[in-house]
Amino acid sequence: MINLPEKFNNFNEARQKGFIKAKELKESGKKLVGVFCTYTPVEIPMAAKAVTVGVCGVSEEPIPDAEKVLPRNLCPLIKSSYGHAITDTCPYFYFSDLLIGETTCDGKKKMYEELDKVKRTHIMHLPNARKGEYTYKLWKEEIKILKEEVEKELGVTITDDDIREAIKDKNEERRLLREYYELGKLKPSALTGMELHQVLYQAGFKFDRDELKKDLRKVIDDMKERYEKGECPVQKDKPRILITGSPIGGISEKLIKTVEESGASIVAYELCGGIRAIDLLVDEENEDPIDALAQKYINIGCSCMLHNDNRIELLDRLVDEYEVDGVIDVVLQACHTFNVESNRIKEFITTKKNIPYMTIETDYSKSDTEQLRTRFEAFVEMI
Ligand code: BJ8
Structure with a gap:
């Protein structure tokens, strides 16, 4: 018991x-x-x-x-x-x-x-x-x-075959999540920022693996159908925003809602609850499954890495593929690695990608919601 x-x-x-x-x-x-x-x-x-x-x-x-x-x-x-x-x-x-x-x-x-x-x-x-x-x-x-x-x-x-089976299983989930995520590439995006965030976040709390994959398949098909019927809630002319930085699980309500209420459409998250976790698959052909895992995981572009070029490379691709108009860099209070790295991100986004960039520092309280709204509105207007 x-x-x-x-x-x-x-x-x-x-x-x-x-x-x-x-x-x-x-x-x-x-x-x-x-x-x-x-x-x-x-x-x-x-x-x-x-x-x-x-x-x-x-x-x-x-x-x-x-x-x-x-x-x-x-x-x-x-x-x-x-x-x-x-x-x-x-x-x-x-x-x-x-x-x-x-x-x-x-x-x-x-x-x-x-x-x-x-x-x-x-x-x-x-x-x-x-x-x-x-x-x-x-x-x-x-x-x-x-x-x-x-x-x-x-x-x-744990045998090597057990690990191989788990690699296949997890890759299947990643492929489905990526297919869902890529609905953000459509113009306008087929998903609101909250829809994009929630499905990826909630996937982590569905424990029956077969059911999870079935549910993901269904939500992808439903959203495609909604788009084809012209029933997508995202308007065509909205500036397309990419969110990058620290994890946003604790601020998703205040961040996503406020950005979208300010007149933008969030089309991509370069975050751990977004593409950062699912961009790379584990090589199923590698005969040594531990080697395959090491290759995938060491290449994740988190700011805790010195010379974090992989994050820049991912941002580079995402800005082009999702036709991003502006980037919001989110730093959780006292998150020094993302905070320091924001300088490199700003330089890259504004000089190499030539699009507007803003950074915010926030915590889990809601007290700064209206302050953020004012800043997001000004940012969206500038795009
Ligand atoms: S791979 S982003 S999940 S470390 S926000 S606790 S970095 S002070 S969460 Fe993270 Fe892994 Fe990186 Fe992703 Fe520290 Fe910053 Fe807090 Fe952070």
Whole structure:
């Protein structure tokens, strides 16, 4: 018998549902592995037949509790994730058998040390200061260590064939997500910014793999049909915006709604909840599946990488393919890597792509919504 947290009856309906869903999953014999970052090679826990779920906090509610341990001047994503963990308010964290994190930004990796006191957190050493063969070899070793750790913690043996199967499965999901995502290339976009964001975000919380793929196929077909019937809600003449930067799960309402209410159409997200995670597939032809995983994941263009050329290369392609008219760079408060890198992004967008660029710094509170609206309206008018 698996128990719910003591305060279960105080939760709202949506959270209660999340807890019951995770509890049922555990009672069916499944193991749950919580992940924090796009660098996690989820095919390894998937190969162990575990269910993986994102456990990055998107609510400001547990932040005051987190600040009893963590400094106030820290990224809201980190505080929210830790706050949920210590207050038993995130179903997926609560029921996770193992957590996986990486040495990405300083705030996250130091938070993992604290988190490990609450629940077993395996930290992968992500090499981020040197490119080439050395980096790639180190990362491949880290994936092997992760495999051993997952085997030990979940009490299973993972074969190469298990990993190959997981690679195929995850690639199929990525292909479907990309097909959906590419509806943003149409003119006007076949999707509103919220529709584009939500499907990608929600896919991470559908645990039945076959059902997830069926649902994705259906939503792609439905949206194509809506477009062909001329029923798409996006107007033709709206400026086309690309959002880049820190993850937006905790600010999606205030950001997406406010940008679109300011008269723009969001057509692409160069984010971890967007194309950054699904752009590259894992090579299914590679005979060594760990090698294939290392190649894919080390090439993700997050700002925690030194000389992060892969993000520039991706932005370059997206601006052209999605016919973007302007770029909004989002920095979560105290996210130093994205904040510093915004200078390079600004230079690239304004001088190489010759389109307008703006940056915002924000946190999970709603207090700056109207201030942001004024800035977005001015930006959209300028395009
Ligand atoms: S691959 S974006 S998920 S690290 S916003 S916690 S960087 S201070 S979340 Fe991220 Fe992986 Fe990169 Fe993606 Fe730190 Fe910045 Fe906070 Fe961040």
